[in-house]
Amino acid sequence: MSSAPAAEHGDGSYAGSDQLSTMLSAAPTTSDAVPFPAEFPEVPGTALAGRYLPGTLDLEVGGDWYDVLPLDSERLLLVVGEVTARGLAGVAPIRQVRDVLRAAARDNCDPGAVLTRLNQAAVDGDGWAASVICLIFDPAGGELRYASAGHPPPLVISGAELRLLYDRALGPLIGALPTAAYEVRDDRLEVGDRLLLYTGGLVEQHGAGADLLGRVRVAAAEPAERLPDLLDAVARVVTERPGHDDVALLALEAVESSGFALRLPADPTKLSLLRKRLERFLVAHRVCETDLFDLTVAVSEAAANAIEHPIDPREPVIEVEVSIRDRSVLVTVRDTGQWRESTDAGFRGRGLSLINALGELVVRRTPQGTELSLRRRLAD
Structure with missing residues (x-):
């Protein structure tokens, strides 16, 4: 079974077309349930690109999503997550997630506080669970603060050098523990550095996780003039497999501001x-x-x-x-x-x-x- 075609948005983001539209037409408040933002905020010092790749394992849409919100017109809040349920059960929590994110952005929360709010919403709601990573990027100084709820680590690309942002689990899944605490860590991006965030479908395949991560590293190391070129190279790692889960990709590059x-x-x-x-x-x-x-x-x-x-x-x-x-x-x-x-x-x-x-x-x-x-x- 082949995946739905990918449609490119003007801002460089992508989404599955027919399959995704059919599923979301049955979901309440479609604009809030779509697993990607309609457009990215414009914050000097940053470049962004995203892509959503529907899976080929069945006809249902999974609960993978990404979002980007501006903070005080100078910083960005980036979130990538994956609800463990599939179909409408996986799409429905995305609206609740967006409500929490908007409130957290208004309150200028740190990444740990954002995940704590999401966890409380999941516990108090329909009992959904999700892996989520939340980051705040300040392009003025290149400061990166992040917290993770059982989510695979992003890849940091500095020229020809690649590294994982972290090498161990930093917190439990959203919805797993009523009183979960999420550690906040700091890092830094220099001008020209890129950050690739993704959901588990990119690297998780029965018995092939380590090999797939290695292929992702090779793809990310390929010369790419623009962020969509980077996503093209990484997406091929997914689409070349005969059967794959849904994947959400979000890439950020630190660039000169003015x-x-x-x-x-x-x-x-x-x-x-x-x-x-x-x-x-x-x-x-x-x-x-x-x-x-x-x-x-x-x-x-x-x-x-x-x-x-x-x-x-x-x-x-x-x-x-x-x-x-x-x-x-x-x-x-x-x-x-x-x-x-x-x-x-x-x-x-x-x-x-x-x-x-x-x-x-x-x-x-x-x-x-x-x-x-x-x-x-x-x-x-």
Whole structure:
């Protein structure tokens, strides 16, 4: 039996289509029962992507879900969970979970308090049980606080290095003990680090748990320009199996909030690093495809000029600064030399003409070197 097709939302999240819609049409308050948010909150310094993969074990939808809520406009509350029941019995508690999460967000609860509230709701309700992980991420300092109720550990991806966020159970399942306490732990994400959260269906298969986790690690280590690319690679681990349970995936990346600065050797082979850093920054700020393409071309050309044209640079490096404010991108590229004086009217060479066509260009010559600034107003 094949799974329902995955439909991509504009924010990069995915959900099973026909099968999921059929099941949820019978559930009360469908919008609160859907196992994923309609859209992600916009918090500078973060990029998010999610996917819901319906299972192939039977025709029923499981109780896997993920949610993301903003806290005081600066931090994010992320929750991924899996109700142990299936079908409508698994979907129904999701509405109750969402009510608890919204109240916890309003009250600025820590992750342990969030799980305590969920546990009380389960005990006082219909006796449902769930594995849940709750995290609060503060992009300003990269601080990550989390608590887990019997949930598998997220994967932290730092370049080529991968690690599990924790290596032992941190608390009992939601609904298992009336007076359960949940330990809160601290960690940190640096700019560029990614966090992959998932439900048990990703790694749990009879007799194959360790092997599947190894395959997930290999998939997560594959180069991925964007978070949806990472989820594509991980999802293949699931869909390649002949029979699998439902899986919810949620990925977070720590990115620069309002701008970044990069110092590179004056070497054309290093421009790919600049392009990747720029693309991640612009995607995190939901820049449209046209602006993304034009800015990538313009900044690459500006950096290439800064590498090629300076005469007798004091130091073989270039500096690039990028910022976004009031829906305008400002890029400044500096080198440590002087350019030859142009013998033609206007800008020197086709490269500067191209850059000028893609934004407002200003070239300044200073005693320290040459500075090129590009400003572009983003589409609304």
